[in-house]
Amino acid sequence: EVQLVESGGGLVQPGGSLRLSCAGSGFTVSNNYRSWVRQAPGKGLEWVSGFYSAGSTYYADSVRGRFTISGDDSKNMLFLQMSSLIVEDTAVYYCASGLPPGLWGRGTLVTVSS
């Protein structure tokens, strides 16, 4: 079955760090543009970051300098290292593949709160 599965979400204090992972199965993720998209509670979708390869990474202004996207093609994985987290980063984080994103995971919830 072709799918993406996110993990790594949880509760973190403001200023803290968290690393999200996304595992692809049933297809080779390295052949695709990959994204992280988030959705704050009751709010709309927000593109966070995109990745073609190590030399081709892209970020929304709201997270540039705080988040780092990376991938491990040998393991069919995508990651999002999040640091200096703020309350406004609280959201469900989706991993998605394709341009436009056509395959989505179910998401992982990140809650930033003291």
Add this chain to the structure above:
Amino acid sequence: QSALTQPASVSGSPGQSITISCTGSSSDVGRYNLVSWYQQHPGKAPKLMIYEVTKRPSGVSNRFSGSKSGNTASLTISGLQAEDEADYYCCSFAVSSTLVFGGGTKVTVL
């Protein structure tokens, strides 16, 4: 990186047609024919309904169609059905290889 502008809500009766607009700028919608539309039901991941302005992925009903003129793209749902009640988001490729989403439109079937 400003969000694309969509109406907050659109409603229609079963069988009717509705259109959702999505207004961007010359840096995104107006620059690229890479506008897509997503349907999202509560608690679910978004589902791709339209890509590259007018194309439908396999399995998506032909009641869904897309168009674009200048900086504004549109999604039309014909023959509205109860199952179409959901949130809809437009998305555009933008300069610097980024993506930008619209604020979302809640579609209500009366």
